[in-house]
Amino acid sequence: MDGGGQYNPRTVEEVFRDFKGRRAGMIKALTTEVEEFYQQCDPEKENLCLYGFPSEIWEVNLPAEEVPPELPEPALGINFARDGMQDKDWLSLVAVHSDAWLLSVAFYFGARFGFDKADRKRLFTMINELPTIFEVVNGTAKKSQKANHSSTKSKSNSKGREQDSQGRYSKQQPPPPPAIKDDDEEGLDDEDDDEHGETLCGACGENYASDEFWICCDLCEKWFHGKCVKITPARAEHIKQYKCPSCSSNKRARP
Template sequence: METPPAAAPAPLPPPARPSTPSYTVECIFRDFTCRRAALIRALTTDEKAFSRKYNAGTESLYLYGNSDGNWELRPPKLLMPPGQPDPRMFGIKLVRGNMKHPKWLAYIATHCDAWLIRISFFLGANLGTQASRQHLSALINSLQTVHEAFVASDTYHRICHLEKMNVEIEDEDEGCGTEPTVCASCGNHYRRNGFWICCDECDRWFHGKCVKVTAAQAEHIGHYECPECCSDKKGHDYNVDPLLSVLYKRY
């Protein structure tokens, strides 16, 4: 009697895929709003505390807006998982360089928006339908961005005002050396970014706007005389600089 052939071994089940937690639109949007609120507060209400912690840091720091509504600064994790890690593990890297304080905070705000969007779309990748993803996008777009909220805040206007005052003080200090300190026409202090012109007769300096001379016009004037020196001079020869005859007709 023949022995029946052995049955073929049953195929192995496919390897189990790593479980991905399921999120609803409402859950993802709630996570987005909590993190967003934390980041806005860090750059506005808590701006002084945020700047103090950053300035006290001795290593690279990242800003995190947590799902519990709190923000924190901390260094990056030393060990990162292989592959494409969860974007929630990465915060916003704080790099300042030579940027002024208002511009630096606005720069951070734009990266906060990019970070929030990345997290939301990472969590929303497994939403079942296109309609769900569109609904999530509409909810997110119904809110101000972190950048928009920051530039509209009182904090932003305050630090811009302080920055402007500091620049004016620096300009006045720079004008106290060899540069002219006051306009001989209006008496206002020297400003570094304004156009000034020096009279070749009396050696006094003037705002270009006070003597109605622009920087472009000054390039074509070989010998400049202020209106007062011209009025004191009898028989002034405008043929030396014909452009002056046009300029002084305005006075």
């Protein structure tokens, strides 16, 4: 493991950067790389933990041997519950424990290097601006995910496609707020604009940006950065029904 003796972020910004890196790695394990994560969590093995590292990679491994460990340890034995629960419930459980571990590591560094009340508050505020891993895994990060339902239906209709500011067809993009509203839209307020702006990637949990390529899963209706799920705009044009890695893995036959 990358113990505290090897890597010690000492400022609020460094601890937050460490938090984001570990979080990104764990989100990969539970979303875009979930098939590999599932296979590594073999219930026949010993107690295993899910680790996230500042370099945005993840690892399933045994806990640290030293007592006490250099860093707080993740939840132990996540592999034992794998076959006793529905996939979605198991991933949600691991996500919750992962969120708790990330906070414990961040505030461990804060305590170790003497963060005062103001620093701790600033660190928590920065962390709290990001959706939790649980929210990313379950698609509840923002209420705007629900608002995408109607746009998801229309994205497969080529007659209704519109081009965005980059000239790309927007059938794989979260629709931007309309610049001009018709008379029958006068009842809509700024909340619609906010919802579009709050769309989050189901893989990395980051916000939607108009200059990035996105694609929506036709099953769970979550939006993803194309780069996060390894889908290019050219490839997307030939996909009739896109299924994200999580939905694809959930379709496998279970014993």
